[in-house]
Amino acid sequence: xxxxxxxxxxxxxxxxxxxxxxxxxxxxxxxxxxxxxxxxxxxxxxxxxxxxxxxxxxxxxxxxxxxxxxxxxxxxxxxxxxxxxxxxxxxxxxxxxxxxxxxxxxxxxxxx
Amino acid sequence: xxxxxxxxxxxxxxxxxxxxxxxxxxxxxxxxxxxxxxxxxxxxxxxxxxxxxxxxxxxxxxxxxxxxxxxxxxxxxxxxxxxxxxxxxxxxxxxxxxxxxxxxxxxxxxxxxx
Numbered sequence: 001x002x003x004x005x006x007x008x009x010x011x012x013x014x015x016x017x018x019x020x021x022x023x024x025x026x027x028x029x030x031x032x033x034x035x036x037x038x039x040x041x042x043x044x045x046x047x048x049x050x051x052x053x054x055x056x057x058x059x060x061x062x063x064x065x066x067x068x069x070x071x072x073x074x075x076x077x078x079x080x081x082x083x084x085x086x087x088x089x090x091x092x093x094x095x096x097x098x099x100x101x102x103x104x105x106x107x108x109x110x111x112x
Numbered sequence: 113x114x115x116x117x118x119x120x121x122x123x124x125x126x127x128x129x130x131x132x133x134x135x136x137x138x139x140x141x142x143x144x145x146x147x148x149x150x151x152x153x154x155x156x157x158x159x160x161x162x163x164x165x166x167x168x169x170x171x172x173x174x175x176x177x178x179x180x181x182x183x184x185x186x187x188x189x190x191x192x193x194x195x196x197x198x199x200x201x202x203x204x205x206x207x208x209x210x211x212x213x214x215x216x217x218x219x220x221x222x223x224x225x226x
Contacts, residue, residue, distance in 0.1 A: 004155070033214075042201075042216055042217070042218045042219060043156070043201065043216040045214070045215075091155050091156075093155070100146055100158040100161055101146075101156075101158070101214060102158070103148075103155030103156045103157070104155050105153070105154050105155045106154075106155050
């Protein structure tokens with residue numbers, strides 16, 4: 001089991017640029033989650049999918065954020081345009097039904 | 113909205129001692145609780161979970177206690193080791209353990225002193 005794989009591990013970009021974060025969930029898991037972690041707000045759920053369908057995106061900060069899951073083995077989180085306040089660690093997690101979430105090691109995003 | 117919170121942001125214990133990390137929750141509808149451990153540079157890692165029909169659950173060196181009367185959750189780690197140094201999060205869920213709707217607390221930083 002390779003676990004949840006996220007890329008890149010680190011991303012540094014300038015304000016206004018588009019950022020795309022990638023996630024490969026654990027094979028067989030039917031839930032996929034995107035979380036954001038900051039010192040001030042902790043872990044915040046942004047959006048989650050079930051069987052590739054977005055179920056709840058109420059945590060997405062604003063229209064600059066979008067997420068897709070074109071198939072069961074891949075998801076992206078896109079920020080366009082990026083702003084300094086988007087700087088955070090973004091985690092992807094997956095689960096199967098009622099199993100606990102399995103997290104990737106995150107993407108540390110820095111927007112200057 | 114209702115949220116999960118922690119009593120202590122930092123806890124320092126001597127290696128070999130037992131540690132207790134506490135968590136208060138406010139959503140009386142929560143029926144599933146999880147503890148996660150996060151080491152520096154890594155994602156949260158599942159430690160142990162408990163459902164609301166239980167008061168106690170034990171794992172390897174860890175025990176989770178749930179007091180629904182006062183909406184309190186604790187994680188006990190026995191005979192702490194240097195590898196236990198991490199940030200510990202409690203999380204709650206209101207869908208009986210379904211993955212959706214998991215809400216995390218802010219975290220407690222556990223420091224193991226040699």
